[in-house]
Amino acid sequence: MTEPRSDAVPPVPTEYEQQLRAFAEQLRHLRISCGKPSLSQIRKAASSSRPLSTAAVSEALAGKRLPSRDFLIELVRTLLAFEDGRAVRRDDARVERWRNRWVEIQKAKDRYKSPSHAEPEPPGPEGPDSSEGRGGPDGSQESHGSQESDGSQESDESRGSEAHAELVTAAQLPDLIRERDALAKRVAFLENAAAAARHASDAEVAEIESLLQRAGQMRGIGALPQAEQDYWEALDLATRHRARRQQGWAWDGLGSCRWRGDDHETALTYFTRAYVVAQDINDFSLQAWCLYNLGLYWRRAHSPAIAKNFFEQALTVANEHRCYAAAGWTHREMAELARDQQDPEREQKHYTQAAQAGLDSGNGSFAGHSLVLLARCTEREGDHGQAREHYMHAVDIGEQGGHRSVIREAQEGIERLSP
Numbered sequence: 001m002t003e004p005r006s007d008a009v010p011p012v013p014t015e016y017e018q019q020l021r022a023f024a025e026q027l028r029h030l031r032i033s034c035g036k037p038s039l040s041q042i043r044k045a046a047s048s049s050r051p052l053s054t055a056a057v058s059e060a061l062a063g064k065r066l067p068s069r070d071f072l073i074e075l076v077r078t079l080l081a082f083e084d085g086r087a088v089r090r091d092d093a094r095v096e097r098w099r100n101r102w103v104e105i106q107k108a109k110d111r112y113k114s115p116s117h118a119e120p121e122p123p124g125p126e127g128p129d130s131s132e133g134r135g136g137p138d139g140s141q142e143s144h145g146s147q148e149s150d151g152s153q154e155s156d157e158s159r160g161s162e163a164h165a166e167l168v169t170a171a172q173l174p175d176l177i178r179e180r181d182a183l184a185k186r187v188a189f190l191e192n193a194a195a196a197a198r199h200a201s202d203a204e205v206a207e208i209e210s211l212l213q214r215a216g217q218m219r220g221i222g223a224l225p226q227a228e229q230d231y232w233e234a235l236d237l238a239t240r241h242r243a244r245r246q247q248g249w250a251w252d253g254l255g256s257c258r259w260r261g262d263d264h265e266t267a268l269t270y271f272t273r274a275y276v277v278a279q280d281i282n283d284f285s286l287q288a289w290c291l292y293n294l295g296l297y298w299r300r301a302h303s304p305a306i307a308k309n310f311f312e313q314a315l316t317v318a319n320e321h322r323c324y325a326a327a328g329w330t331h332r333e334m335a336e337l338a339r340d341q342q343d344p345e346r347e348q349k350h351y352t353q354a355a356q357a358g359l360d361s362g363n364g365s366f367a368g369h370s371l372v373l374l375a376r377c378t379e380r381e382g383d384h385g386q387a388r389e390h391y392m393h394a395v396d397i398g399e400q401g402g403h404r405s406v407i408r409e410a411q412e413g414i415e416r417l418s419p
Contacts, residue, residue: 024063368406
């Protein structure tokens with residue numbers, strides 16, 4: 001008895017399924033670029049004439065099914081309203097692009113559902129023909145029921161059996177062709193899956209890491225063209241070798257280069273791609289930095305509420321997973337937001353937490369400078385005694401680590417407060 005097969009092959013993704021996945025990813029990118037509002041915020045902001053349930057929005061973003069056209073248009077309008085700060089018309093050019101994209105996917109879905117695209121059942125473990133006899137090269141069937149007694153002539157029974165076998169083979173030919181094509185698709189799927197599952201070797205990872213490190217050094221000294229070249233090369237290798245972690249950090253580095261080159265829109269695109277990778281592979285450090293960078297973008301775009309939302313998300317991830325460096329810089333930005341909003345209490349709170357994050361990460365320079373900023377804030381509020389203590393603490397940290405700029409700035413503050 002033949003054992004049942006346990007190595008079932010997953011179906012080959014259809015054109016419709018591939019387009020639906022890409023469509024869902026584009027929707028997720030739109031949500032992030034619009035400030036990444038929560039599902040409940042999207043539901044509350046939607047028009048009462050076309051409500052959006054959190055479950056339906058979640059399914060659309062996950063690519064579980066193609067939403068209706070009206071649902072998609074309302075979802076896109078709602079997301080864009082978070083970015084624009086006002087209602088978005090149905091005839092907006094951005095909405096029209098999404099409407100056209102929906103039509104393309106709906107056509108692919110219709111083709112997928114048509115009878116001509118139905119796949120036949122895969123052949124069983126014994127193949128398309130499980131009878132004992134096997135056809136020869138010419139399609140004929142060997143006879144096992146009778147043999148020639150003298151080798152000179154075949155029996156009538158044998159000839160009748162061969163004729164019946166030829167008729168069965170001819171009748172089955174269309175099915176066999178379809179089964180062959182389906183099998184070829186499954187083989188191709190397995191080959192692609194094997195290539196996708198392949199992990200980069202240690203040597204390949206080391207080469208990519210070396211490029212990323214060199215790119216970071218070039219970026220640090222302001223050599224942005226060389227840094228970008230190295231980041232692109234690292235990204236190419238990471239993509240080729242399926243090194244997803246390095247791929248995400250390469251996108252983040254490219255975003256940083258574009259940001260420093262004042263190309264903020266391209267930087268936003270690269271930061272978003274890095275964030276999607278970080279979510280896919282649960283790289284929490286990269287997630288925290290991407291959320292921080294997205295907050296920077298929205299702060300520069302004069303959208304403090306959206307910026308604060310991203311910074312708070314960054315702090316949640318950074319604090320939970322002890323990403324001290326990302327937490328420190330995010331607290332710095334939160335402090336500056338508080339200063340812009342004339343909230344000195346919150347400003348001092350975030351500078352204090354930034355200094356602590358610097359100490360936790362062993363970055364004395366960052367901790368010292370954060371204390372100097374805290375002291376200046378306290379000084380502006382007239383609490384000179386507390387400000388002097390912060391300056392003196394910064395001097396101590398600067399002397400321990402040899403951070404001359406920290407020492408200089410802190411001493412200037414002390415002298416300014418001296419009677």
